[in-house]
Amino acid sequence: MTIAYLDRTVHETDGEPKPNGGVSTLSKSIDLQGSVETGDKTTIASKDFGGLYSTKPLALIKPAGSDDVSRVIKAASRIPRMTVAARGNGHSINGQAMTNGGLVIDMRSTEENHFRLLNINGSFFIDVSGGALWENVLTRCVSRFGLAPRSWTDYLSLTVGGTLSNAGVSGQAFRYGPQISNVTELEIITGKGDITVCSETRNPELFFGSLGGLGQFGIITRAMVKLQPAPDMVRWIRVVYTEFDEFTRDAEFLVSRDDGESFDYVEGFVFCNNDDPVNGWPSVPLDPVHGFNQGIIPQTGASVHYCLEVAFHYQKGDHPSNVDKVIIFFV
Template sequence: MSIIGKSSSPWTISLPHELLTLDTTDRLRVDTKSIELASRDFGKIVQEYPLAVLHPSSANDIATLVNFSYNSHVPFSISARGRGHSVRGQALAKNGVVVVEMTCLTSYSEESGIRVFRNPNEIGFSYADVGGGQFWIDVLVATLEHGLAPVSWTDYLYLTVGGTLSNAGISGQSFRYGPQISNVHEMDVVTGKGELVTCSKYTNPDLFYAVLGGLGQFGIITRARIALDKAPNRVKWMRMLYHDFSSFTRDQEHLISIHGLDYVEGSLIMHQSPPNNWRSSFFSLSDQSKINSLVSKHGLIYCLEVVKYYDDLTMNTVDEELRMLIKGLSFLRSFIFVKDESFIDFLNRVRNGERQLEAQGLWDVPHPWLNLFVPKSGIMDFNAGVFIDIIQKQNKTTGPVLVYPLNKNK
């Protein structure tokens, strides 16, 4: 791995000379491998080469770099990169600048680790101080050792804490707890001036709310204090099928208006997007055959997915509680499917699909992806214009199409 100032890389030619005088010089990389890795993201649609890549050993390294750029007569832009899970180059350093590799922080100081604080007396007041470069899967494992866990997730856990908090962090729990950004008590942030600032809803609140969901444009998250709650042991995971969209979305809206479920999501099933896909191998072979026959008849099927958590104290009552929660729903009666999974296996379900595609050489491909918020008043038009007229009739999509119902007040 090349160190800046000792490399023959052509990228060093355009680096500001003063950059070589900083204490972070030996942690700047300009070798071809580092530059190439930092020039692509998950989407593999946009490619932008940085001049160098910072592998920070502490939050102060990041602050030093940002402060230098802010005060330089030739400032350069800086992008914080976790897993690079953006799709249109948002995690890249456009026009050739320095990319900060946040995952490097996990190898160094205690401030970048995972520290769990359990309050034995007050439920809901436990928390974890987590470095911005930590993966959510590691946060889950560390907190489960204390019988605790964060309450809001993304479907994929091999993303960094700072990365998802810079976006929102949405999954099937968001209807109840809000996205991940609604479950943060406090953060340490490197501002655009290179200042390392602690912020919360009470201290520097403008910075706090700007950074959460700010797409990395208002600061770089180096530590976050994440709210924790008691963790369940297992989950009851249920899927129900619909051929009528109005019934499907009405049932989704009903389920997130009542108390009792911990996860609600929806998805589309079509010929080009089969019952089992890379995100989840939920259905058995016999179930898949049965569902495919339904798809052949209707062309497009809507899948409602719900989960209820349970532990040793509720294991004898969870089935009856779930039956009562779905009572009166309008799903197709012979198309209801139930699985029992451990809590961690359910949350980490997408990882298995990723590994299978990697083994088949099918993962390292372009991943176009689009997230939209659609108001309740427009959801029927969206179904007619997008799900039916574009996705079903034009038959062009092969990836998963997900529908998360959300409560506006969350």
């Protein structure tokens, strides 16, 4: 598909460039395998999860792959004041995935470009697109290979490139580090539009700068992520505290254990001591047969309570006594 170069005419209002005239045709063109959407079709790119800002992009680019992303960035770099933003699943909170009068690249359109299992010296990795959702990566890795990435985020409807541009922190981070510590290779589209592969030994400055770099060093279009065997079963426990000191003491104890009996997942959070569906007891959902019984919590009058969420992984070959042994020390 050949599209016209995207241009915008701007005028100054209080020093800020404002779109005026939208998309116009220039003498040159860029060849894209993907598509370009304008007008009402860009609505999804005008807001994000935070809901704090709303901006109107000039166009929404749906690239077919890295080459498209590269061409768009190179074209934008030749247009004065043209800005580009990469959008994963739009889960930013302050408009980081938006651009006013610029180009938004919808990375979700590249999800199926890469999904390959690698065995390197007995260790397994998944080579996956930066636009893939972690929930889909998990499902496919477990169902096809019986493997799973080592470190996660709480919310899995996020893109690989999006969380790797931040950190990717969850209850496994105390053991394996955040998601950015479990990546061995990246493909980055730099601000000049160059497609660059990097790792700890190959373009290391770009590699470490991009991991947790908030997108300031380029757009992550592919990542090689470490895998481990997925558990067959998981024991999931939530413990509620009324006292912050007790909550933090137990959390520090659990994540600092090095005797081989620590949980595989440890995380804490706070919820309001009321029945508010967003911030109170109902916001701590459990399995339907294990409802949250707030009646057993001491009525201290505190406005908030604290919760430790822990989990232990089991394989089918584990002896049942192992389950009891691990749980006993916590009680």
